[in-house]
Amino acid sequence: AQKVTQAQTEISVVEKEDVTLDCVYETRDTTYYLFWYKQPPSGELVFLIRRNSFDEQNEISGRYSWNFQKSTSSFNFTITASQVVDSAVYFCALSEASYGQNFVFGPGTRLSVLP
Amino acid sequence: EAQVTQNPRYLITVTGKKLTVTCSQNMNHEYMSWYRQDPGLGLRQIYYSMNVEVTDKGDVPEGYKVSRKEKRNFPLILESPSPNQTSLYFCASRPTGDHREQFFGPGTRLTVL
Numbered sequence A: 001a002q003k004v005t006q007a008q009t010e011i012s013v014v015e016k017e018d019v020t021l022d023c024v025y026e027t028r029d030t031t032y033y034l035f036w037y038k039q040p041p042s043g044e045l046v047f048l049i050r051r052n053s054f055d056e057q058n059e060i061s062g063r064y065s066w067n068f069q070k071s072t073s074s075f076n077f078t079i080t081a082s083q084v085v086d087s088a089v090y091f092c093a094l095s096e097a098s099y100g101q102n103f104v105f106g107p108g109t110r111l112s113v114l115p
Numbered sequence B: 001e002a003q004v005t006q007n008p009r010y011l012i013t014v015t016g017k018k019l020t021v022t023c024s025q026n027m028n029h030e031y032m033s034w035y036r037q038d039p040g041l042g043l044r045q046i047y048y049s050m051n052v053e054v055t056d057k058g059d060v061p062e063g064y065k066v067s068r069k070e071k072r073n074f075p076l077i078l079e080s081p082s083p084n085q086t087s088l089y090f091c092a093s094r095p096t097g098d099h100r101e102q103f104f105g106p107g108t109r110l111t112v113l
Helices: none
Strands: A003-005 A010-014 A019-021 A024-026 A032-039 A046-052 A059-061 A064-069 A074-079 A088-096 A103-105 A109-114 B004-007 B010-013 B019-025 B031-038 B042-051 B054-057 B076-078 B087-094 B108-112
Touching: A003 A088, A003 A103, A010 A019, A019 A109, A024 A074, A032 A074, A046 A059, A046 A064, A074 A088, A088 B042, A103 B042, B004 B087, B010 B019, B019 B031, B019 B087, B019 B108
Parallel strands: A010 A109, B010 B108
Antiparallel strands: A003 A024, A019 A074, A032 A046, A032 A088, A059 A064, A064 A074, A088 A103, A088 A109, B004 B019, B019 B076, B031 B042, B031 B087, B042 B054, B087 B108
16 A cells, blocks of 8 residues: 655754654555645645656756655655745655555655744 | 645544545646545555546545536545545646646645544
């Protein structure tokens, strides 16, 4: 069965520190899709990135970067030089291509960036 | 503006009183879904719909009903709400195929007393 684990429940860093949010997934499928969403204190869900299982290239977008490693079933998210506005709950999610249209979220990691 | 809307945004009700949370999208998406968010559990899928008149259960469907009579609307119905359905609910939509990202509504905070 598909499952997403985010072992870090809460993380606190001081502004300008780098921080990595871990995501480990389980799937039976060879074709699947991984996502990261951000939920700021205002409550909405903001899409950050989508990666398919055939694309293991790391991605960088400004201060954000993602490291996808199929060998360890991980899709980690790093924020470089964190800012107070990065304070939010971050969710990793998985969607399998073959097994219906379920979209499974991890429990989330609450990141607090202190000034 | 492309968006998913939900109403109401906040609702306090009592056990057993039927309620409906509406969801509408203006992006012509085939796929729509409902989630509930609870502390420590992330978002869990309640129901989803691949297209008009096609709905299927997610991971936590008990106590909920949905219908998809029109492409743009996907209401969530609680026939007899109970306190364990107190939660934050999100509706989402996306185009079918290729497992693209979902677009989420603003959320509905439901309290059942």
